[in-house]
Amino acid sequence: MLTVRYETLGVRPGDLLLDLGCGFGRHAFEAARRGATVVALDYAESELKEVRNTFAAMAEAGEVAPSSLAGTVQGDATRLPFADATFDRVIASEVLEHIAEDGAAMGELARVLRPGGTMAVTVPAWLPERVCWALSAEYHAPFVAGGHVRIYRETELRDKLRGAGVQPGATHRAHALHSPYWWLRCAVGPTNETNPLVRGYRRVLEWDIVSAPPATRLADRVLNPVLGKSLVVYARKGARS
Secondary structure, three states: OOOOOHHHHOOOOOOEEEEEOOOOOHHHHHHHHOOOEEEEEEOOHHHHHHHHHHHHHHHHOOOOOOOOEEEEEEOEOOEOOOOOOOEEEEEEEOOHHHOOOHHHHHHHHHHHEEEEEEEEEEEEOHHHHHHHHHHOHHHEOOOOOOOEOOOOOHHHHHHHHHHHOOEEEEEEEEOOOHHHHHHHHHHHOOOOOOOHHHHHHHHHHHHHHHHOOHHHHHHHHHHHHHHOOEEEEEEEOOOOO
């Protein structure tokens, strides 16, 4: 399930791409399939191990080049261990809402992006996220460790990206069908995965991800502008004069 549109980000074969907060690697894998060389960074070593194992399996199956994973790095988004202007493309998907010093993280993303390079930043969209916060205190910080610490409006995110030194451009929303799922989970308790309604909806989402039937793809596109769970903003770093 991809949130970022790679055509809008401008990923090309040979690009060096940073996937910040990679999780289990969904965006890193797709970038590699498109010919990019990927550095995957996350705070959790357990997830990085899964990324390495999956890349190895994909390389063995011939889905990606053996060299497509440049490395995995366990690190802090506010102190990236890379030189200035290292990456052609950067993805930071569903990360900034967890970081207290989000301005420092955006500054680091801009610093390691080369002049003329592009980044895609995704965060939970304002309306679906407000509903989740209203339904359950267990969904967000400080009530849960590592939870969401803020809710972004698009104007705030774009202003902070400008302040970090990049120019925001295109934007869209994604995953409208996931918003009711999270509202349901918040209503019954975010950790309650055994609830019959939660389990039933999750099976529908899993079927949709695997099968991608035209009817649900159409519903997602129609509903995304209002109910899309994720807000995606693309930004470019100015070229050196």
